[in-house]
Amino acid sequence: MDLNIEKSGRKLQVTDVVSPGPMRAPDLTAVCGGSFTVHADIASVSDKEAKQFIICTGDPTIRHKVYAEIVRLGLTLARIVHPMAYIARSAMIGDGAIIYPGVFVGPYAQVGANVLLNAQGVIGHDARLDASVVLSPGARLCGHAVCGTAAFLGTGASILPKVSLGAYSKLSAGSVLSRSAGEGFLMHGNPATGRQIFHVGIDKAE
Known part of the structure; x- marks a missing residue:
């Protein structure tokens, strides 16, 4: 579009x-x-x-x-941020990001290019989302958490502090990631467990 x-x-x-x-x-x-x-x-x-x-x-x-x-x-x-979203002044928002109403982006968070943050999502302080990450409604990243390129969080899913979800990995709805997962993993549950099932051969855009 x-x-x-x-x-x-x-x-x-x-x-x-x-x-x-x-x-x-x-x-x-x-x-x-x-x-x-x-x-x-x-x-x-x-x-x-x-x-x-x-x-x-x-x-x-x-x-x-x-x-x-x-x-x-x-x-x-274009970068689109709904006026009812809260973005901390020290946060960084990349080009092409779409941020829905009710989203909270905390201090020093880094939201990469082409990221999609659905309604009521929470990005904690110093968290990082790489390019093309998608957060479903109510998904949460705690402080210093990381989402790799094109990762996906289902509705209400959470990543705990200093925990990483690898590129192209998925965290299912309502799940809580308490230990870091690598690239291409499907994670589910609380605490989330899973295995590597995705092997995506797409060159990463810079």
């Missing part, structure tokens, strides 16, 4: 939507409040260099793949 941002009125104008497959056009039209041009791929978007993009999928692996393509093309990602 492509956005033009009107800074004075804090309005978003959707001009283009890129969707390689079927989409709910009537619903999206109602949400966007106007018409837009639909494209099967990003190459057909006109004036790409003058526009800003957001990535709307909640699948972190797909998000990261699209993000890598946008970076490769030298295009600009």
